[in-house]
Amino acid sequence: MGDAVPTEMTSGRATTSTRSRTSGLLLALGLVVVAAAGALLLGAGADAAPTCTKNFTGASGGAWENGANWTPSGVPTASDYACSTAAKSIVLSSGLQSVDGVQLLGSLTAQGGELHTGASASSFASLTLAGGTVSGSASITGALDWQSGGFTGAGTTTLAPGAVTTVSMSTYHAVATGHVLANQGSFTWNDGYLNICASSSLQNSGTLTLNNPGYSIGSYPCGTNGSIANQPAGTITATAANVGTIDSPFLNGGTISVPSGAAVQVTALLNVTGSGGSEINGGTYQVACSL
Numbered sequence: 001m002g003d004a005v006p007t008e009m010t011s012g013r014a015t016t017s018t019r020s021r022t023s024g025l026l027l028a029l030g031l032v033v034v035a036a037a038g039a040l041l042l043g044a045g046a047d048a049a050p051t052c053t054k055n056f057t058g059a060s061g062g063a064w065e066n067g068a069n070w071t072p073s074g075v076p077t078a079s080d081y082a083c084s085t086a087a088k089s090i091v092l093s094s095g096l097q098s099v100d101g102v103q104l105l106g107s108l109t110a111q112g113g114e115l116h117t118g119a120s121a122s123s124f125a126s127l128t129l130a131g132g133t134v135s136g137s138a139s140i141t142g143a144l145d146w147q148s149g150g151f152t153g154a155g156t157t158t159l160a161p162g163a164v165t166t167v168s169m170s171t172y173h174a175v176a177t178g179h180v181l182a183n184q185g186s187f188t189w190n191d192g193y194l195n196i197c198a199s200s201s202l203q204n205s206g207t208l209t210l211n212n213p214g215y216s217i218g219s220y221p222c223g224t225n226g227s228i229a230n231q232p233a234g235t236i237t238a239t240a241a242n243v244g245t246i247d248s249p250f251l252n253g254g255t256i257s258v259p260s261g262a263a264v265q266v267t268a269l270l271n272v273t274g275s276g277g278s279e280i281n282g283g284t285y286q287v288a289c290s291l
Helices: 004-047
Strands: 052-056 081-084 089-092 096-099 103-112 114-117 124-135 138-152 156-160 164-167 172-176 179-183 186-189 194-195 201-205 207-210 217-218 227-230 236-239 250-252 255-258 262-267 270-272 278-279 284-288
Touching: 103 114, 138 179, 172 179, 194 201, 236 262, 255 262
Parallel strands: 052 081, 081 103, 089 103, 096 114, 103 124, 114 124, 124 138, 138 156, 138 164, 138 172, 156 179, 164 186, 172 194, 179 201, 186 207, 194 217, 201 227, 207 236, 227 250, 236 255, 250 270, 255 278, 262 284
Antiparallel strands: none
16 A cells, blocks of 8 residues: 555656646647748738729729729829729820829720839739820730820830730830830731830730831830840741831840741841741841841
């Protein structure tokens, strides 16, 4: 009997100690799981799309500049993230309209004025330039109907894969003041001057089709040329109707395809690099420049 009590007490102490250690381990694991979950939530928040602070709720075709067309009421400012649904079309006509960013799922027609996007990611489903200007960085995911006006200032406008761009009307279409126009979709130059001005560039990694009645891609009337780069994934092709010329310094790292009956004339500095090449199927590839 003298030995029985110590044995039971020792057993009790051992059991209590084991339970204590087990509880501590489970608590520690719980804290780790909670911390990890919190980190995941924080990460998800950091990558989340910006919150719309202004929503276009006016009638389709309404003016950007009319504060009554926005909810909460008031024209968006430089601290706002402006949004619209796919059912809404918006018209911009005047003034410098600065926002932190946009997510326009409908259409925007810039008849005048300038829309400047700030630091937040911006996207247009459909953009018509009819005399207005866009500055800052943004992507165009659906269609760009480029009638006149253009892009300006530091930043990049990306024509996303699947986006369709049409340049029309016998007037000026400008990429100016250091802006980069990056085509990853389908870009057709049907009419008018395409002005790539000083320190600006047109970068093609999609398909650029030349179908112009006689204007140029170059600096006119800017005065100083920017540049054109046909990147490794890019293709530049011409239709039989094309008599337009490339006057800007031109770097080809992709493919220039000239089908039978068509012509491409390059009148500025031409550099060919990488695995790029030309496919001339009975067409004409005129080089009136330095190689």
